C-alpha cells in the first residue's frame with residue numbers, strides 16, 4: 001500500500017516558488033546556461049528525450065507520478081492518449097489545469113491503482129523511487145499486456161548504502177525487470193547531464209540558509225523573550241527543519257557525491 005493522499009510540500013515549493021512546471025532534474029547540454037533558465041531548458045530536453053523513447057504503435061499511456069501534468073500535456077500534443085496518476089491532490093488540481101478539464105487523473109499511489117484496464121505504455125518520469133519496490137513490477141504486469149512497454153527515467157543507487165535509500169539499486173531493478181518478463185530494450189546513462197541541476201540547487205540552498213540565519217538573528221535581537229518562548233514550544237520542530245536544511249539537503253545536492261554513488265538512467269523495457 002502507498003501512503004494516503006497528501007501534498008508533497010517540497011515539490012509544491014519548487015512549483016510555486018521557482019515556477020517549475022516539471023519536477024525532475026532535467027538533461028543539460030553544453031550550450032545551456034548553468035542557471036534557472038538553463039534548468040527550464042534542461043527539463044524540456046529531458047522530457048523530449050523521454051517521449052522520443054516511446055515506440056511506434058503506442059496510443060494509451062499512464063503517466064505514473066505525473067506531477068503537475070506537463071509531461072502529459074506534451075504527450076497529448078504528440079498525439080498520444082495519456083492519463084495521469086499521483087497520490088498528491090495538489091497535482092490533481094494542476095493536472096486538470098494543465099492537460100484540460102476532460103483529462104483523466106487518478107488520485108492514487110501506483111501500488112493501489114485498479115483501473116480495470118491495461119495501457120500500451122507506462123511512463124515514469126523520476127517517479128519509480130517513490131513506489132514500493134516489491135510492488136513495482138507486479139503492478140506493471142497488471143497494467144500492461146504482452147507487447148506493452150515501460151519508458152522511465154530516474155536515479156538509481158550504484159550499490160546498497162545509506163545514500164538516497166528511496167531509489168532502486170540499479171542491478172536489483174534490472175534483475176526484477178527481467179524476472180517479471182520485461183526485456184531491457186534501451187538504456188542511457190545521463191548522470192553527467194543532470195549534475196548542473198544539483199549545483200544550481202545547492203547555490204539556491206546557500207541563499208536559503210542565509211535567509212533563515214538572517215530571519216532567526218533579527219527575530220532573536222528584536223524580541224528576545226518571544227524568541228525564547230518560540231524555541232521552547234517549537235524547539236524540536238525547528239531543530240528538525242535546521243537538520244534538513246543544513247545537513248540532509250546539502251548532502252543530497254552534492255553533485256560530486258551524487259556522481260560517485262548514483263546513476264541517472266533512462267530505460268525502455270518491453271514486455272514479451
Ligand SMILES: C[S@@+](CC[C@H](N)C(=O)[O-])C[C@H]1O[C@@H](n2cnc3c(N)ncnc32)[C@H](O)[C@@H]1O
Nearest residue numbers: 002022023024065066067088109110125127130
Ligand atoms: C519528482 S516528481 C516527478 C513529477 C513528474 N513526473 C515530472 O517529471 O515532473 C514525483 C512524482 O511521483 C508522485 N508519487 C509519489 N508517490 C507515488 C506513488 N506511490 N505512486 C505514484 N506516484 C507517486 C509524486 O506525487 C510526484 O508527482
